[in-house]
Amino acid sequence: MINQMIINAIVLGSTYALIALGLTLIFGIMKIINFAHGQMYMLGTFVTYYIYNISGYNFFIALLCTIFVLTFIGVVFEKYLFHRVLIQAKREEVAMLLSVGTALLIENSALIFFGEKRRGVKPIVEGVYHIFNAYIPVQRIFIFLISISAIVIFLLLMQKTRTGRALRALAQDKEVTYLMGVNVNKLSMIGYAIGASLAGISGAILALEYPIFAGSGTSISIKAFTMVMIGGAGVIPGAIIGGFILGIFESFGYGIFGGTQTYLLIYAFLIVFLIFRPNGIMGKPWG
């Protein structure tokens, strides 16, 4: 039983870490919380559903399409909405409210287009492995491999490429990044698009396991915020740690306590944890 929970925790943790990475990146470079993160995840699930399930293409093509769609949406949002508001507004909360507006927009448009029906996606690979006295569906291993490779690719992007270095600089200090001759406008667009596509990728892979419906965004958003609060906002290792911690808690919680009480305990733990470390495990103090 414990082995089962550990295995579930690792798989769940890796996908949650992917979601948290996107949110933390957007927060790090633009200093706004992307309320629409869960909704972007939900769009990823729907794109995968339509391309992989309905049209029957290869899953990796669906994954690529998801990345394209979410990148496009990210670029459009950043260029036409957030960029203007971040310049104009007197108070910094306006950008946050704008992101709430974008979340509502995506969620309700999806409700209109796709309806309220819950859908499922046919599995990629069949079969179950039985190792370490636990059952692992092969599909879960597939999901785990994809999310781990996505995380590794993202980390390599941030560490080794020029764009990644520029993004890290932007997260540290915006004005000095301007002084270094970086085109910050283009960079913000790229960063926001990367964050959005990370959400989309995690949507695409979790579509294989969980039901797809237009309202799935809200709970994923709340989970993403919880992870970022535990791990620390704007810090990449913090997001990964936060993702795995939430995966462990959720998996063990569902195993031991059952459905409705798990998140109650998680939130209670979160509040107690924040008494001792208000900025998360690795977060920097605000302001």
Place this chain on the structure above:
Amino acid sequence: MSSNNFFNKVRLLKLKDNKLIIIIIIAAIYFVTIPLFFRNSSYLLSVIIYSSILSCASLGVWLTFSIGRINIGQAAFVGIGGYATAILMTKLDISFWISLPLSGIIAAFFSLLLGFVLLRLKGIYFSMITLTLTNLTNLVFLNAVFITRGANGIMNIPRPGAVNIGNFTIIPSFRTDNYYILFYYLVSIILIVCFICVWRLYNSRIGWIFRALRQSETLTQSIGINIIKYRIMAYTICGFLGGISGSLFVVYIQNIFPESFKVADSINYMLYCFLGGLDYIFGPILGSFLLTIFFEMLRGIQKYQQVIYSIILICIMLWIPNGIFSIKLSKNKEQIKNLR
């Protein structure tokens, strides 16, 4: 001679003459004209009642905005106040007129406790934790079956009864057919009282300390003000207003479920403050009235209601990001063009 004295006394309240006339006109509209002409239109009255109750909660959120915190957790305290009233009235048979302030106090008590923990977080972290607060209370109400009956909710909550002293009826019973007009008066009076209290608070020494907290907590601390006491004070009053609002909701719709007050409601309270303008006390009231009426007008196109709502929201953020009340201030179009 006597009118001179009257206006002198009014000047002590820091009101100008023309503002007094505006207030008298608004009071007249509110208390005389609307009931007179719309006595039978329960739909219009219900819209106003609904907006007024929402404004009470938004006033609380506005108060936390005034100390510089973005509070997206008000629905949690509205829910606590609502369940408090529901339980007091159904299980303990306590009259509404005692349950109302009691629910406010219970909600304020919880916000006091939570304030000690949550107000340590700053900026984004505070907003994120308040967001999860609403989910937390929803789950608590769902799981505490022995008090709250869990997912079944509490239904058939009685409407307020009469208040009698001897044979003299001060407040008539709400359990009649024309309870809309009675609710209208009740909610309006409570809203006006809350507004006056918040207004006086904001214009007092405590209000100026709140303004200082909003600008910089560190600087405020450095001049010797106990910031913990004042920000907990603001958060507690916010919880109290939320509790009152929840209590009024619950006797109006006469039932409550764990999911009655969700994250979307929290976000709405914050939205109303934004729309009206965060620098003006009247802002949340104006914002909630406008958005509720607007939402009702969209009711004809039920399917697209939410999408249009969100598009309008985005447009508001793009073009009047500082709230409606700030429009008349930015007469200088040059200023805006130079920002590009």
